[in-house]
Amino acid sequence: MTDTPYVPARRRPWPDSASRPVATPLQPSVVYATSDPDALDAQYEGQTRGYSYAREGHPNADVLAQMLDRMEGASGGIVTGSGMAAVGAAVLGVLKAGDHVLGADQLYGRSLRMLAEDLPRMGIATSLVDPTDAGRVAAALRPETRMILLETVSNPTLRVADLAGIAALARDRGILLAVDNTFTTPRAIRPFEHGADIVIHSVTKLLAGHADATLGYTVARDPALNDAMRVAATTWGVTPSPFDCWLAERGMLSFDLRYDRAEETAARLADHLAGLPGVARVLYPGRADHPDHARACALFGARFGNMLSFELEGGRAAANAFTRACPGIAFAPTLGDVATTLSHPPSSSHRALSAEARAALGIGEGFFRVSVGVEPFEVLAEEMTRGVIAARVA
Known part of the structure; x- marks a missing residue:
């Protein structure tokens, strides 16, 4: 029989160490104990x-x-x-x-x-x-x-x-x-x-x-x-x-690197999409044809971000054909991933609005929002070109 009192595992002190962890420890504890x-x-x-x-x-x-x-x-x-x-x-x-x-x-x-x-x-x-x-x-x-x-x-x-x-x-x-x-x-x-x-x-x-x-x-x-x-x-x-x-x-920890890479690719992708037949318009603040381009330059300098939007001719049928022809780009209602994602606001983020309310905001059935990731530009350009071609014949 030992004279050492039993201490439940949850009440034992954290081990002392003369060194410290390089990575931040994960502490999932719901409660913390105090002395009195x-x-x-x-x-x-x-x-x-x-x-x-x-x-x-x-x-x-x-x-x-x-x-x-x-x-x-x-x-x-x-x-x-x-x-x-x-x-x-x-x-x-x-x-x-x-x-x-x-x-x-x-x-x-x-x-x-x-x-x-x-x-x-x-x-x-x-x-x-x-x-x-x-x-x-x-x-x-x-x-x-x-x-x-x-x-x-x-x-x-x-x-x-x-x-x-x-x-x-x-x-x-x-x-x-x-x-x-x-x-x-x-x-x-x-x-x-x-x-x-x-x-x-x-x-x-x-x-x-x-x-x-x-x-x-x-x-x-x-x-x-x-x-x-x-x-x-x-x-x-x-x-x-x-x-x-x-x-x-x-x-x-990698935010700056990811942002810079995605931003550079987004600018190139916006120009690429603008040159494709079947794309009615492209929205990217860094482009001179953006309605707020001058204000964007004044506020952001040359930092126009990784987000762009575009609208296909042909409405919902074209939208369906585009996403089906672009399996390499996730069609998902999110943004900011390391991989590029494609969102269709009429069927996701703005679906609660009436068609008339969406139209007043400039969101038609062929409207997409793109969150550009860190993939090579050439990969994204090829995928989206294939999608636009499919949309034109839908």
């Missing part, structure tokens, strides 16, 4: 640093948030369980019943749905406006407008917001400007440097970059807003998975 109630009080009151329950925060989320903060030139950012969770935390943490939020009319489909259906149920009024014209935004403001929500580059028509004009307007009126920077990323623009108050990301996309982690991120210039968004994220339980945070951190 006084120690827990000190932790909750901010006198000491620690964790208690994973819904309130965990090490892998904090490591990832710090990386994202550095990229955006911010501090105190919050990682959430998805990009839409980040939008939700920003809205629910800041707005209250009786407030009005003015959204861009070309937001991601689920953001549009939140504005049209969910926020009004909570007593938050909403309306939409063209974000490419600060004059129209000014005309759409109300006395109770508390927030303007827009995307730097819209999904999926790639219109470039009049960020300078809207930021000046928001500043003069005391209105918060929330900017979804998912498409452009901090590699192209850091919205805080252009007057934004809140920045939002779907980390799932380009930042994590491997289509295997679902995460979001939001951060405010004002620490008090960060605290409010953090409370909302904790209350609504939009907790990020430690494993997804760990995967995203790994992906972000």
